[in-house]
Amino acid sequence: MTQDPRPPLPSAARTVFFVSDGTGITAETFGHSVLTQFDLRFRQIRLPFIDTMDKAYEAARKINEAFAADGQRPIIFSTLVKNDLSAVIRKSSGMHMDLIQTFVAPLEQELGVMSTHTIGRSHNIVDSEEYKNRIEAINYSLAHDDGQSHKNLSSADVILVGVSRSGKTPTSLYLAMQYGIKAANYPLIPDDFERDKLPSALLEFKNKIFGLSITPERLSEIRNERRAGSKYAAIENCRYEVNEAEKMMKREGIRWLSSTTKSIEEISTTILQEIKPNRREY
Amino acid sequence: MTQDPRPPLPSAARTVFFVSDGTGITAETFGHSVLTQFDLRFRQIRLPFIDTMDKAYEAARKINEAFAADGQRPIIFSTLVKNDLSAVIRKSSGMHMDLIQTFVAPLEQELGVMSTHTIGRSHNIVDSEEYKNRIEAINYSLAHDDGQSHKNLSSADVILVGVSRSGKTPTSLYLAMQYGIKAANYPLIPDDFERDKLPSALLEFKNKIFGLSITPERLSEIRNERRAGSKYAAIENCRYEVNEAEKMMKREGIRWLSSTTKSIEEISTTILQEIKPNRREY
Structure with a gap:
């Protein structure tokens, strides 16, 4: 603010x-x-x-x-x-x-029916399955932020991958908070590029991986806000990481999108359409 | 899901x-x-x-x-x-x-003017100040979750306090994501009750502390979902912690509400009305 x-x-x-x-x-x-x-x-x-x-x-x-x-x-x-x-x-x-x-x-x-004219969804919302799912998903996404935990990746609805600062964390939290989606996220780091392999914890879950990419210019800008002048934020390094990450995602057949000009709401909506979880009915 | x-x-x-x-x-x-x-x-x-x-x-x-x-x-x-x-x-x-x-x-x-009939807020949203503030607030709230960091507490818009599992984390994230509010959160733990003092890092920021409480019964239910049968989840322990936390908040003149039957949206709206940050204009 x-x-x-x-x-x-x-x-x-x-x-x-x-x-x-x-x-x-x-x-x-x-x-x-x-x-x-x-x-x-x-x-x-x-x-x-x-x-x-x-x-x-x-x-x-x-x-x-x-x-x-x-x-x-x-x-x-x-x-x-x-x-x-x-x-x-x-x-x-x-x-x-x-x-x-x-x-x-x-x-x-x-x-052909009258409305109930009750006040909103607010009453008893806390006891609804939908609300409990959302809170559970928020806790899940927090515990599985940034590759923190390999446990229970099998219960993830989606696993976001991408280079550091490509938008994985806020997108995971938004998916959880708005839609009750259990979204884990996993960074793709230089180690992975050198081994030229996806992080091994992810291999068995390839069908639920979704990638985020970003232009090197935008990435460098974002990283410079956090660590000005660092190698991490340097445009050459960002070019290298983005290039390697995109190559890997293409080779592994991972669906991905560019987050460069998209809000977390837009990214989340696109992912939701792609992974097409069973639509909630209510 | x-x-x-x-x-x-x-x-x-x-x-x-x-x-x-x-x-x-x-x-x-x-x-x-x-x-x-x-x-x-x-x-x-x-x-x-x-x-x-x-x-x-x-x-x-x-x-x-x-x-x-x-x-x-x-x-x-x-x-x-x-x-x-x-x-x-x-x-x-x-x-x-x-x-x-x-x-x-x-x-x-x-x-007395025509609408612009442009498509939505979506275009260029990523470059807007409002959007950048929201992303910055999400990062801030994550870094200041559960008393993780004492740094930059002076830039918090609000500091939520309460016993473990009273709803601080999802509320902090919701305030950040929806309103761009930098919400830190800090647990009140048995150590604090024994010393009978607020965590010392918070003393100078008393004016922006907001408390969450919860009924011991509901708290015990939530804690049992995570650590079934533990002392942490036992109803007597929950009664003790809630009672001590409420006593402390009353004594310190901290505003607080009960999260027992409230959704994170309702809690956040109430906090927003209480701390009354300058309303965004647009």
Whole structure:
């Protein structure tokens, strides 16, 4: 959380509220997707856990205050499941984008059943199989980060390989956290290139290996941030390692992608499509 | 990703598609929130990276096939920014919930500017400050997991404390990954209780400490999954540790919450509200 390097927000910037009876993560993620379609900047405020009428009135008050301060209608993305809470926000002075109501009503008609109007997935989520799987996967991925443990590689859903700093660790953690995927990761190091062989612990799991590569230029940049001026970060060394790693992956028939311009979300989505684990049903 | 313990999906289950020009994470997260309002089960298929007309036609073909196979309209949640791609999906046989079009058009009117209709946040995301902060925070949180390093605690945004297995590690990683928060975490162990003092490395950072507690029963359950029958997992020991930790946090004036029935998303959101870092603007 370093300081925002951009110039201060223009005083005419709109205020955006993300209002939810749960964490507000859905409202915020979705709101961001929509707002990035506009070449404007926004002042954003998250109002999570709005699950009583009192809190809803308090939220509406904050929205009305922003209107008074800005002289412009605030924009509201809300995911309030209960109609009475949602109605309070709807009566505020903001422009209300009600994500639930907008889509639940037509779905009730299409599916021929009424929605349960319970509050979110948040209740009992901790006891759900899906949640337990995610936590178990996070622990697994941490214990199998950077080739730390050879134990239980047979229970990995995927084993990421690649040179140091090609993006394996954050990708493994994201796969675990978002999808409950047990992702081990294993560095490809100069020793492996000299022996010209995959690390021996991996040989029997070749079918679940997925490779990450990266351009030598980008790799050198990233490594220089950690160890400026080192041989490890030198462009020639990065060229050598990347070249050897790619050669090895090609020869071994390992699927791989370049992480150079991809976010961990994009890398993870691609891996998921490739390894095609059985899709969760719910 | 252990096997789904639930009975097989009823053959009458609807198929749901999440269609996106990016990762599809927004469409899927949002779709889940809406679908959990219904006491039904769905067969779900993610179609990410639909960013050309060819891919859009291919997606529409899959949707039409699901209609033919199920005998019921599939449900589609889409976040396709480009009109021409979206139009292809709209003409398929599914029930199309177009998240972008539904909200972008009214926002264009409200904001008095046209949307840029560029594809998502995905392009250049890797070069954005926000993305770099997130990756830096993940590295920071990993390096400062479980009291591993006392170095640079001054750059932590928050330091989580609590007994072993109270949820510190997954919460730290989630705060880093989702919000770019540098979250260190530090265990409170029997040594600390005997000395009756916070770990000395933490004393100067008391203002950014946040505590996690948990009921002894739940803690014992979690610890037994890892070390069945150990003293570590025994209920009496868990009662002792939790009691001592809570006493210490109260005495030191440390804010804390119980993680017993809370997901890492809920814990993180609560911490974020408490430590109130300057809100990102964008």
